Amino acid sequence: MRFTFKALAAPLILIAVLPGCKVSKEDAAEAAPPSSAAEIPAGPTAAPTAPTPAPAPAPAPGTGLISPTLAGLAAIASNFDVNTALVTTGTIPGSGAPDIVGAFRFICGAGQLSYDDPILYPGQPGKSHLHQFYGNIAANAGSTYSSLRAGGDSTCNWTGSGTAANRSAYWMPAMLDGKGNVVRPDYVSIYYKQRPQSDPTVSNPSAPKYFGKAVQLPNGIKFIFGWDPTGINQIKTGGAWFNCQGPSAKPGHYATLTTALANCPAGNQLGAVIEAPECWDGKNLDSPDHRSHVAYASYGTWGYLKCPSTHPYNIPTFTMGAWYTVAAGDNTSLWELSSDMMAPGQPKGHTFHADFFMAWDPTVHDTWWQNCINKLLNCSGGQLGNGKELKGAAQPTYNGVRSWTHPQRLVPKP
Numbered sequence: 001m002r003f004t005f006k007a008l009a010a011p012l013i014l015i016a017v018l019p020g021c022k023v024s025k026e027d028a029a030e031a032a033p034p035s036s037a038a039e040i041p042a043g044p045t046a047a048p049t050a051p052t053p054a055p056a057p058a059p060a061p062g063t064g065l066i067s068p069t070l071a072g073l074a075a076i077a078s079n080f081d082v083n084t085a086l087v088t089t090g091t092i093p094g095s096g097a098p099d100i101v102g103a104f105r106f107i108c109g110a111g112q113l114s115y116d117d118p119i120l121y122p123g124q125p126g127k128s129h130l131h132q133f134y135g136n137i138a139a140n141a142g143s144t145y146s147s148l149r150a151g152g153d154s155t156c157n158w159t160g161s162g163t164a165a166n167r168s169a170y171w172m173p174a175m176l177d178g179k180g181n182v183v184r185p186d187y188v189s190i191y192y193k194q195r196p197q198s199d200p201t202v203s204n205p206s207a208p209k210y211f212g213k214a215v216q217l218p219n220g221i222k223f224i225f226g227w228d229p230t231g232i233n234q235i236k237t238g239g240a241w242f243n244c245q246g247p248s249a250k251p252g253h254y255a256t257l258t259t260a261l262a263n264c265p266a267g268n269q270l271g272a273v274i275e276a277p278e279c280w281d282g283k284n285l286d287s288p289d290h291r292s293h294v295a296y297a298s299y300g301t302w303g304y305l306k307c308p309s310t311h312p313y314n315i316p317t318f319t320m321g322a323w324y325t326v327a328a329g330d331n332t333s334l335w336e337l338s339s340d341m342m343a344p345g346q347p348k349g350h351t352f353h354a355d356f357f358m359a360w361d362p363t364v365h366d367t368w369w370q371n372c373i374n375k376l377l378n379c380s381g382g383q384l385g386n387g388k389e390l391k392g393a394a395q396p397t398y399n400g401v402r403s404w405t406h407p408q409r410l411v412p413k414p
Helices: 145-150 257-262 338-342 362-373
Strands: 004-007 014-017 086-088 102-108 131-135 169-173 181-183 187-194 222-226 240-245 269-275 284-286 317-325 353-357 388-390 410-412
Touching: 102 362, 169 317, 169 338, 187 362, 222 269, 222 284, 240 257, 257 269
Parallel strands: none
Antiparallel strands: 004 014, 086 388, 102 187, 131 169, 169 353, 181 410, 187 317, 222 353, 240 269, 269 317
16 A cells, blocks of 8 residues: 655654545544553663674575464463453544544554564574564564463553563664664554455455455564565565654655755654555465565556455555654764665665564454454554553553653663
């Protein structure tokens, strides 16, 4: 799909919609204003422990993972009362109509820094370039669907007790300031969207402009999108760009970090935004290049968006945007991604990519899909469309305090 974006005010959160559709306003009340620190569980610590490895060459092609059903791996229920990861508000989100996609949004804080990559280098700790993780704080090189479902709090569903319904893991290359520090993002916005099953475009193959059959995200699916760190594919997949928001920002879809930061003076926020694939082959949860089992819709020669025939299933896509404070004294001409060392001679930010490993609680996953997506609701702040919402999904928690800025913005590169 192709999307347009709009930055919203106080706090500024990235929202994506399909062309020609209205932008549903992110109500400030849905951002859950901070309560007292005593009422908020302490947030994750930022201290990485992995040693700095020597730069590794591109890995050899990995192995695939066959999906036993369209639902993916056998669902693993939470090992706790999942209601402890939710809060009851009684608020039902409004309809997203005339938008044509249901929306499910939430906010994540910055999680662990690690040289691990459970997709590219499974079982090989410390071998990757440095990653900034979001979501499951227990994610590491040895993570599997089973291990992610078994434990870990989440910076996208922070409870402070390890009882997260969203134990999925998301990660990107770390942002480096060129002075030996990592720049931590203030927050990450994640926006899932998909046409409801009632839409003939995703349910009736005979319908004009049929897109592909709508299904849920399969359990345990994992993929890399954007620039390809395996070196197998020269063409990047999906939309990825840099942006700027704030009082003196010059917003745009900038292809390089250098150009974006030139238009993002101190006092604003740099955004690194990337779109996940929306088409799936229905057969594999992983592939040797970690991306061929998923794909993006295109207009082709037929003149309308549809999934390729090799990937006939439409899964919820998501847009992920990481937002970094640009502060006085920063020399942003030195900023780069940790993975940029893998593409010498290319512009800074050329290697922008992201990884996703699905590990949602099956009941909560089904709840937001049936309500927010299939009822075409405008869910935000972790709302599930049934009067409940994910705890800690409307604003990041750092050191026990909800905040839209990271209190440890710069940390030494491990």
